[in-house]
Amino acid sequence: MFKTDLEKLHNALEFTRIYKENSGDINLREARCLDFQLEHILVPLDENDRIAGRYEHDFVGFSSQVGGYSALGAGYTYYFNDFEFTLAMRACNDRLTNDEKCALQSVEMFWREENTARKLDVAFANRYGHILPKGYQGPGAANCDCRVAGTNVDFEKLIQLGLDGLDREIGEMVAQNGASTFYDALKIWIESLRKACARYREQALALAEQAADAKAKQNFLDLADALEAIRHNPPKTFLEGVQLMWIYSVSSDLMNYGRMDDYLGQLYADDIDAGRITEEDAVEIVLGLYKHFKEINKIHDCRVIIGGVGRQHPEAADRLAIVIMEASRRFRETVPQLTLRYYSGMSDAVFQKAMEVNAEGTTFPIIYSDETNVPAVEKVYGVSREEAEQYVPFGCGEYVLVGRSVGTPNNGVNALKALEMTLHNGVDKYQNVRCGVETGALSTFDTFEKLYDAVLGQLKPFIEKLAVHKYLNYKVAGENAPYLHLSLLLDDCIARGKAVFEGGVRYLNASSEMFGIISCADSLTAIKKLVYDEKRFTLEELVHMLDCNFEGFEAERKLCLDAPKYGNDDDTADDIATRLFADLADLTTAAGKAAGLDHYNIVSVNNSMSAEWGNFCEASACGRRRGSAMANANGASIGADKSGITALLNSMSKFDNTKHVGVINNVRFTKELFTGSMDKVGAVLKAFYDNGGVQTNLCVIGRDDLENAMAHPENYQNLLVRIGGFSARFVTLNPVVQREIIERTTYGA
Structure with missing residues (x-):
């Protein structure tokens, strides 16, 4: 825990005050609440960070889907984590004044009614007289939840324009459409991001002074320079691009990161070609990003997409895709859900690397077929071919269009x-x-x-x-x-x-x-x-x-x-x-x-x-x-x-x-078959992708290993398996799920 319960309770008081004071305009209310929230949920850099941006949510706040899971509902718009709030009140009872206790009791009463998940329940109950079950244990054939999940924003636009460029675009639209508090609020949000960069820059400089060796010192100095640069300008280096994408994501609770090889590929290629970084440097930067993915550990989301048609920088993107896969091979974790979009005529080197990484039992990358999915998306959504090429899977495998649609499952x-x-x-x-x-x-x-x-x-x-x-x-x-x-x-x-x-x-x-x-x-x-x-x-x-x-x-x-x-x-x-x-x-x-x-x-x-x-x-x-x-x-x-x-x-x-x-589509192979006949397996998979196959989750592991892991979990702590829409460490799973995975067919020689 980065913050004490007492600090979180005080933050709840202040967040609530700001919310109430700005209740007359939902645009400015969110902007000002977020400005406060961002200063308090983003926690300091640590000595092992290569990229800045870590968070710890408070008991009350704003989130698309993460921050507020509790008895009252998921993290959805304005959330209230009533369970943790109550525990904190008890734990801090002796350190709170009577006035603070009264004020916090008012906060609790206010958010029990005002949290957005409850408002959704009320809206549904007003129509049907009841609410739907929220878990698989409820009776009936359906359940539901509340959140805004899976949206893939236009990171290409963020990278190309930078924060100042987005500011200018808003100004142009104000001139065209007229002033509004919506536009004002967007500008406040951008300034909040700039302030977050500035805070992290000061921390990076301080850690550079404390660094034990020259490499660590230089890493923090480079990070400080990157944070200063992206406060206003579009990124000019790979590090700056990764940092801008991540500070935006972590500040926004975004859990899916789109076509990363494309929007960062040209920055990577330019750095490599100019001799500013080596491929190993790039792998370390990506691993620094993966470290934050693991800290959040949103195993049902955390999609990184590589490959596919419709990329703006395909050659540079393929070069970066190799680096991203290598990082996943070394990281060997349940996140990110690295996803490769296959297409006929794609780089042999990229596909071969994907097979080799899967062969090591990483369960990644997941492979999707553009040959099947692009024309299907074009028809199912009624969009142009150009728009359909921007489909991406998120979460457990649902599609959205990058920068153009929302599509939460729930x-x-x-x-x-x-x-x-x-x-x-x-x-x-x-x-x-x-x-x-x-x-x-x-x-x-x-x-x-x-x-x-x-x-x-x-x-x-x-x-x-x-x-x-x-x-x-x-x-x-x-x-x-x-x-x-x-x-x-x-x-x-x-x-x-x-x-x-x-x-x-x-x-x-x-x-x-x-x-x-x-x-x-x-x-x-x-x-x-x-x-x-x-x-x-x-x-x-x-x-x-x-x-x-x-x-x-x-x-x-x-x-x-x-x-x-x-x-x-x-x-x-x-x-x-x-x-x-x-x-x-x-x-x-x-x-x-x-x-x-x-x-x-x-x-x-x-x-x-x-x-x-x-x-x-x-x-x-x-x-x-x-x-x-x-x-x-x-x-x-x-x-x-x-x-x-x-x-x-x-x-x-x-x-x-x-x-x-x-x-x-889950498919499991023995390691002997997959590695010993990789070319043949690859040919079978390509035929599937070219002839109506949507995707494959490849799991390379034998049934005996799974049986042994269930019997002797202490010896199999790093064994990864593909559940369906996500991967997990086998030994952490419910025995019901473990048995289901074991009973699946394993294809061997």
């Missing part, structure tokens, strides 16, 4: 739970709670199509409510704050003179995370084959078996397990999987339009909820037992892909990619 839909509820006429059987629509008794499903339609009917109300919640998430945020850090670097906020959620951003998009699609589809395939086509047993008999968790019905369970499964290039199973996927996508898109969003699309990703939410689902007709993990994202059901890697990839490539904005 909710989950469980397709397998919807099937369970359909088979019990709207009752969540595991929780024994009626929370869905009454889709009818089992006897009414005399055809497969009626059952299938009932599953969609079970999901439709959840999907529609989540779309409204998503719209209200933006609406309430916009009513309370202009989100200056986003508005400054998102088109077309400055040009329109409007904040991001008040009509400023070009595309108001959102996404909905889908779980259990494959498990649901495999279950429907089994039901169609065994109940409707072959009439091995009735639907009533099957549901009884499921309610008994297949106990006493092992032969029938084997029939379910032996039914066709997605992941084997079997059209019988794959057709139902792709049909269900497309129908859920269409329901979601329609719900988003009705709610007022520009685009609202599904993603099939995994943030460990495939295992965790599966823990609260009854047995299913795919042969899965009660509480077992669901299939991970667009991967096969556990152990169901039995026909080889090519068959799995063929199944994964059959989905309509204009129906989604992100899917996750």
Whole structure:
């Protein structure tokens, strides 16, 4: 901890005073609150820093998604961390005056009502009379949260213009559109960033004086010079560029860092070509940035993108991409989520480096196919090819357009739970709670199509409510704050003179995370084959078996397990999987339009909820037992892909990619196969990317290593695994998640 509880309590008093005094104008209120906040959440440099910028949030503050996780909700706009605030009040009781105690009690009462997450709950409850569950343990087929996540701002613009250039752009728009407190607030925000640079510059100079060796002294002097330069001017060196990007990000709670090889590549190439730095110097600078990523440790975000079409500086960017991958190879951590965008004709050296780094078990870079995704994004978002080329995945794999759109996920839909509820006429059987629509008794499903339609009917109300919640998430945020850090670097906020959620951003998009699609589809395939086509047993008999968790019905369970499964290039199973996927996508898109969003699309990703939410689902007709993990994202059901890697990839490539904005495909190889046949593996992957494959998460590790790590965690502290949309140290995971990972298929020689 960098600050004492007493300091944080005093900061809460002052932040609240500033908030109240400026309540008449949300633009100036945010600017002045942020100016105070930035002075107090940015903590000092330490002797190991190469880049300036570390934070520790207070109990009250402003944040897109991070600062305020608590019983009252996520860090969302103006947050209040009630739990930590209460603990601090108790711990500091003897050091607070009576007046301070009274004032802090007033702060607590004020923020319990005023925090923005509560306002969102109130807005939703006013429409529906209730709020939605906020965790996977709640009953029903959906959950939600509140935040503004994943936005990728225009760092290229920041690097090209610098802070003074952004100031001038605002001045030009004032001349064109007229003065406004929105423009005034943006200028205050820029000045707050300048002051942060100045504070860190003084700290760097002080540390240079204290440095134990010449290299450390020079590093801090260089850092001080960079911080002084970027207070006003566009960066002219690689160090200055990294520092400007990071001071903006850490000051803004940004968790995704866009196409880093592109917006920093030319600065790197110029430094190398002029002899100002070596490649090793650049790796050390990147590792200095990675150090801060790890301190924040936002494993579900922290995306760094390299490669891909549509870069402004492709040759320089490729040179930097090699450096960034080398830094990840050495760092060997769960962050950043390094992501390579593949395209036909890309640099062989870049792709080869990506394979080599993955071969060492880093789980990075994740590889996305521009051959598939650019034309798909162009169609799904209805944008130009040029704009589609600026798609980037963030978080667990959702897409946004750099500098042009927002697209926070914030909710989950469980397709397998919807099937369970359909088979019990709207009752969540595991929780024994009626929370869905009454889709009818089992006897009414005399055809497969009626059952299938009932599953969609079970999901439709959840999907529609989540779309409204998503719209209200933006609406309430916009009513309370202009989100200056986003508005400054998102088109077309400055040009329109409007904040991001008040009509400023070009595309108001959102996404909905889908779980259990494959498990649901495999279950429907089994039901169609065994109940409707072959009439091995009735639907009533099957549901009884499921309610008994297949106990006493092992032969029938084997029939379910032996039914066709997605992941084997079997059209019988794959057709139902792709049909269900497309129908859920269409329901979601329609719900988003009705709610007022520009685009609202599904993603099939995994943030460990495939295992965790599966823990609260009854047995299913795919042969899965009660509480077992669901299939991970667009991967096969556990152990169901039995026909080889090519068959799995063929199944994964059959989905309509204009129906989604992100899917996750996990593929695990033994180290022996991956390293011994790297060229062949690379050729298979390239064929997948060129023929409809969206992406791959590559995990190079054997099942035996995972089993040993579960039994002897002390010997495997550095073992990294890919969960789905993020990576983790295996030994830190919930045993339920560990077992799900172990049971996935490993492809070997």
